[in-house]
Amino acid sequence: MEKENKFSIGEISKLTGVTVRTLQYYDNIHLVPLKKNKENGRRYYTETDLTRLQQVLFYKSLGLKIKDISKLLEETTTARQLITVLEKQREIFYYKLHDIKSNIAMIEASLSGIEESKALPLGNLVQLIISLNKDTIYQYKDVAFDKKSENTFTEHYQNWEEVLDIYWDWKALILEAVAHILHDVHPESERGQGFAKRWIEMVVSISEGSQDLFTAHKNSYKNREKWPEEDRRLMEFTDSFIDKAVDNYLSSDNSEVWRDKND
Numbered sequence: 001m002e003k004e005n006k007f008s009i010g011e012i013s014k015l016t017g018v019t020v021r022t023l024q025y026y027d028n029i030h031l032v033p034l035k036k037n038k039e040n041g042r043r044y045y046t047e048t049d050l051t052r053l054q055q056v057l058f059y060k061s062l063g064l065k066i067k068d069i070s071k072l073l074e075e076t077t078t079a080r081q082l083i084t085v086l087e088k089q090r091e092i093f094y095y096k097l098h099d100i101k102s103n104i105a106m107i108e109a110s111l112s113g114i115e116e117s118k119a120l121p122l123g124n125l126v127q128l129i130i131s132l133n134k135d136t137i138y139q140y141k142d143v144a145f146d147k148k149s150e151n152t153f154t155e156h157y158q159n160w161e162e163v164l165d166i167y168w169d170w171k172a173l174i175l176e177a178v179a180h181i182l183h184d185v186h187p188e189s190e191r192g193q194g195f196a197k198r199w200i201e202m203v204v205s206i207s208e209g210s211q212d213l214f215t216a217h218k219n220s221y222k223n224r225e226k227w228p229e230e231d232r233r234l235m236e237f238t239d240s241f242i243d244k245a246v247d248n249y250l251s252s253d254n255s256e257v258w259r260d261k262n263d
Contacts, residue, residue: 004046004047004048005046005047006044006045006046007044007045007046007049007050008042008043008044008045009023009024009034009043009044009045012045012049012050012053015050016050016053016054016057018053018057023053026053026056029066029070031056031066031069031070031073032045032049032052032053032056033049034049035049052073055072055073056069056073059072062086062089063089063092063093064085064089068085072085094160094161094164097161097164098134098137098164098168099134101164101165101168102132102134102168102171104168104172105168105171105172105175106129106132106175108172108175108176109129109172109175109176109178109179110129110179112176112179112180128175128178129175132230133230136228136230136231137163137164137167139228140227140228143226143227143228144226145216145219145220145223145226146219146223148216149215149216149219149220152212152213152215152216153213153216156208156210156213166206169202169205169206170202170206171231171234173195173198173199173202174231174234174235174238175234176195177195177238177241177242178234178237178238180192180195180241181237181238181241187241187242187244187245187248188244188245188248192241192244192245192248193245193248193249195245196242196245196246196248196249197249199242199245199246200246200249200250203217221235224236
């Protein structure tokens with residue numbers, strides 16, 4: 001049987017980029033333990049240990065905790081078990097992504113308010129942002145869309161990340177509209193028309209050039225009494241501002257392409 005190459009802790013550190021201190025920690029907790037030469041007492045790694053360390057680094061790069069990595073390495077992991085672990089980890093990252101996107105939406109609303117007033121955000125805008133439920137998006141799973149719209153949404157939105165993007169792009173603009181209203185911005189003003197342009201671009205983006213998808217979103221809007229309460233109230237509060245801003249924008253010559261695509 002061919003002997004495996006042996007590596008010192010310093011050599012492994014250079015090969016992998018992992019610090020000696022981290023390797024010592026992995027040794028102490030028996031995650032990637034060093035072997036010991038009985039004759040001279042020197043400690044070393046083998047090629048098998050290097051492979052194990054690479055597995056640790058792979059799982060760690062996916063955000064798994066040390067205890068979970070240790071469990072995976074201790075057991076004879078099947079493909080199905082690994083898939084389950086990775087799917088769970090994906091859900092964790094999706095939730096973190098959701099949290100990041102919600103924070104960005106609230107920051108955008110705050111910036112909009114500050115830029116308009118040249119002062120700290122109004123108390124009622126601050127109170128709204130504080131009271132927002134970041135998990136409102138998950139309440140949509142209980143919303144009963146009409147069958148055709150539900151099938152259309154299922155067909156086009158198979159990726160949870162895409163759903164998060166669409167939802168928070170929409171909600172960021174809703175919160176921006178709230179900030180405009182609270183600061184008495186007129187829909188026909190430069191700021192109002194800038195908002196209208198972004199709103200139309202958002203609608204075009206989420207409809208993906210599909211008339212069926214555009215119609216499904218339109219039907220959902222018409223039946224917004226079924227929406228989660230927070231989003232329904234925000235939509236009702238901003239409806240008039242959005243309609244006036246968009247109608248004014250669409251009366252200009254630069255809107256014909258959008259009209260042709262979605263009317």
